Amino acid sequence: MALRLRLTSIQCIERSCKWMGFASIKYNRSDSNSASPACLSHRRSASTTPFPEFPDSKTHEELYKFSLDHPETFWGTLARSRLTWSKNFTSVTDSSFKEQKFGWFHGGELNASVNCVDRHLKERADKPALIWEVDEPGKEIVYSYRKLSEMVGQIGNMLKNSGVKAGDRVTIYLSNSPIAVATMLACARIGAIHNVVFAGFSAEALATRINNAQSETVITANTILRGGKLIPAKSTVDAAVSHCSCVKRVFVHYRTDTEVPLGKLDINMDEAMAAESTDCVVQDRQSEDTLFMLYTSGSTGAPKGLIHSTAGYLLYANVTFKHAFDYQVGERFGCVADIGWITGHSYVLYGPLSNGATTLLFESTPQYPDPGRYWEMVERLKLNHIYLSPTALRLLLKSGDDYVKKYNRSSLRKLGCVGEPLNHQAWEWFYDVVGEKRCDIIDTWWQTGALCIKNPWPGMARSIYGNHKRFLETYFTNAPGFYYTGDGAQRTDSGYFQITGRMDDVLNVSGHRLGTAEIEDVMDDHPDVSETAIVGFPHDIKGEGIYAYAVLKDGRTKSKKELEFELRDLIKKRIGGLALPEIILV
Structure with missing residues (x-):
């Protein structure tokens, strides 16, 4: 999995809310998780300049504009109203891309387990926190x-x-x-x-x-x-x-x-x-x-x-869960992602539990015992949300509509998707068949970092021959105001940049980000292999499949079949089955 961070910005909430048809969002200081009066008065005294009033009830566009014009008030108010602090923070942020500073809520102290469990015990101690959908079909175990x-x-x-x-x-x-x-x-x-x-x-x-x-x-x-x-x-x-x-x-x-x-x-x-x-x-x-x-x-x-930091991550998971997914108190949220990925961290655990919600833990697979597993689960557990991957949708779409329609899905209110681009056919099937044309789809977007350069230099290219428009689109639209190299990079503690390869050298297979070099390194270790290359190709189910090229050393004695078996075995042992190539071309 490549750098799969949180939903990128408040813009993602804006897009999600528009997709869901929100007329407005309310951030109310009387929220059940609101800060104490001392906390609110501290907010007003923390700065020498008066804070603009946080809009309790505005249209989404007005609220979004407020978040851009007054980001410190926006995030500071949300932090104090939606999280429980043991010690109030004294400043909202000193973050600056220019200065490469990324700190939020300095001076504050809190604990994530308190925010996800303890603070709900007074009113929700005996309410369900977890619904464990065990691998065995038709069974669930509820944990309060x-x-x-x-x-x-x-x-x-x-x-x-x-x-x-x-x-x-x-x-x-x-x-x-x-x-x-x-x-x-x-x-x-x-x-x-x-x-x-x-x-x-x-x-x-x-x-x-x-x-x-x-x-x-x-x-x-x-x-x-x-x-x-x-x-x-x-x-x-x-x-x-x-x-x-x-x-x-x-x-x-x-x-x-x-x-x-x-x-x-x-x-x-x-x-x-x-x-x-x-x-x-x-x-x-x-x-x-x-x-x-x-x-x-x-x-x-x-x-x-x-x-990931404690306060910044927890607040973002909390707010995006509440507003990007339009969670309503008492609903059952069904994210089927594995906790080993960032989606599972954010929308199986920290987002739902910090909101006092009931969250699903799905242990099985979408086709066990048959392709109706998700939809039978929706009927039995009366899920209000189901959040899954395009790979799973394409897999289930191939099995037809009958496995879906045999189960009652009237409890569903919102549909979510994450992992890789949601193609048109899968979107239509999700909306028309699964959601019965009444459930909004929240198609979430994630980000990967890239190396961008701030200032021009004499030796840089000026255009693409015969297509200046493409030159501008390729190098100056991804990061406005910067030259977008298309290369990933790591910065060392000493301040050096290590180029990690092209951004498209990371494959997205079934929603899992896999580095091509990581697979190539494994294959290159085979004694018969001289050189390898990994590329992606369109795959009807996984979105992107893995295609491997292998150049062999002279004098090898193994057959192509033996070699392919050994290469796949190496990859499975050193990375895992999710990295196995669909095709190996010798």
Whole structure:
């Protein structure tokens, strides 16, 4: 997955609201999460100049204009009214692209687990926080906010008593489950930084992320259930940890009754939790302290751990969930993304729970036991929102309308899509068939960073021969006011830029961003291979498929069939099945 950040700006809320037909949005200071009167008076005294009045009820266009004209008042008011703080912030932001400063809500302190769980206990303790749609068809397990709070407390104490401290990185290799959500929130509660790795990655890919993060703690399960199949998660972790000298402890949750051998680093997580109190002391975090890290799959071949701040990320997830998706109190929100991706972080966990919503945890696959799985789930759970990927839509579209229409979908109010471009045919099917032409579609857009240059230089190109319009469109429209190189880049601590390759060298396969260089590096390690190249091609289901070219060394003895098998096996072991090429051309 490449740099899959939050919804890019308030403009994304604007587009989403227009798609949903909003006439206006209200940001009301009497919100259930509103700040105390002291907080509001602090807002007014924090600056020597008077704040413009925040519009309680305006048209969306007026509110959007206000956000551009008075961004500090806009975000500052939302931060104080929508989040719970243990210490008020003294300034809204000192961010500047020009000065490369990105700080928000300085001086403030808060805790993400308090905002997602504790503050809802007074009014919503016995209301559902999580609906766990287990892999087995037709079954769900509901967890209340009270139960979630107890699990978070037990896991937080378990981690602290095992030596985990604030700022430590904890790697989580679990599928969508309440134990995974509670573990992420427990890390937030004690100030640890969670590093969730998609539980489809190989042992080598997992080891790379553990070592880069220098995680002393890993949390996994004995097995993972997906699509009726048992996936040996613990053996994958064992293989990874054997290459990670930094790891001191591995907690093993028992998802099934399958016995797995426990080594000297391993701890039975269920037993360790049971011995702990449900009351865990909160570690307050400064606004810019890291909440979590999440690894990309970049074009350099080396995954990059992107970090997200506590206050800024939490506020943005909270606000976009509420307003971009038009969440209404009491609704059931069904995002089927895996927690190993940023969508799962934002719209399975932090966005819904910080709003006191009921959120879905989908453990299975869209075609298990048949292509009606999503729609049967919508009927049974009475979901008001379903948020999925274009890949899933195209996959289910091929199975026809009958699997959809046999189930009652009248509870649905909004449809969401994310991951890759939503093609016209899938959009129409989603709207006409699934939503019965009455549900708005929120097609969310994400961003990837690029290297842009601010000032012209003498030796730069002036045009494209015979097509000056294309020259301007190519290099000056993506980032107005800057020269858009089309290359990705990383900036080192010393201030140097490392060019990571063309922006189109990152493929979008089933909504997962994969670096071409990462796959090429694996194939190049085969002793018979001299050189490789990876490109994408249009794929009816995945959106983009992987096409591999391999140039072989002289004197090889293996057959083409043997070679293809070995190359695919290498990729699966070192990256994971999601990176397997559809075609290998020798």
